[in-house]
Amino acid sequence: RVVPVYALKFGFNDTFKGIVKRPGQTKLDFSQLIVSGTMAGLFQACITYPLELIRTRLTLGPAYGAEYKGILNCAVQTYKQEGLLGFYKGLTPTIWSGAPYVGLQMSCYDLFIRKFSKPIEDATGGGATGRTAAKLTCGAISGITAQTLTYPGDTIRRRMQTDGMCGRPKIYNGMMDCFWQTVSKEGYIALFRGWGTNCIRAIPGAGIQFLAYDTFKTLLVG
Numbered sequence: 001r002v003v004p005v006y007a008l009k010f011g012f013n014d015t016f017k018g019i020v021k022r023p024g025q026t027k028l029d030f031s032q033l034i035v036s037g038t039m040a041g042l043f044q045a046c047i048t049y050p051l052e053l054i055r056t057r058l059t060l061g062p063a064y065g066a067e068y069k070g071i072l073n074c075a076v077q078t079y080k081q082e083g084l085l086g087f088y089k090g091l092t093p094t095i096w097s098g099a100p101y102v103g104l105q106m107s108c109y110d111l112f113i114r115k116f117s118k119p120i121e122d123a124t125g126g127g128a129t130g131r132t133a134a135k136l137t138c139g140a141i142s143g144i145t146a147q148t149l150t151y152p153g154d155t156i157r158r159r160m161q162t163d164g165m166c167g168r169p170k171i172y173n174g175m176m177d178c179f180w181q182t183v184s185k186e187g188y189i190a191l192f193r194g195w196g197t198n199c200i201r202a203i204p205g206a207g208i209q210f211l212a213y214d215t216f217k218t219l220l221v222g
Helices: 002-020 030-064 071-082 084-088 091-123 127-162 175-186 188-192 195-220
Strands: none
Touching: 002 030, 002 091, 002 195, 030 071, 030 084, 030 091, 030 127, 071 084, 091 127, 091 175, 127 175, 127 188, 127 195, 175 188
């Protein structure tokens, strides 16, 4: 799952950057960065969503009494119980949260690199070490920023992905119904449940993503 998700995300982002760039323009403004990143997130989410759903069900399955024997078994059971559309359950909240998440992550990274790369490089000794530190730091901060602003949508996505799983009755009648049921029964704080753990994961994860992408892009493209 990770390989196609990241490959498509960064690839589409570069493609849309080229589309929104005006003739003679050297640097994209923030609105252009947001648009290109959001469109990248939209296309990536639609293409890879079935893999995301299977990952969520494999992770949360035991809590719902599901006994999956692996990726293929999970896919087969999902198809038998819910049909082809079962693989796209929760796609709407994923688009509403996932596309802006990628848009914010990508645009914030470019913005932070422009603003803070030089100070971070100077503070960490400059050279290759300084550039690495700048990319890791800016990537981590952009990941946390995007995660925080879009996390409620991610909570709704996960709940809808497991709704009706293993033949259980469906609880939610769509994205907004899931939102209002969550808020009315558990309060707004429930929308941010698990945020801290996700941020701890996002700090190294987002930083390494951008560092790896920039490094390999430089090696392969120049």
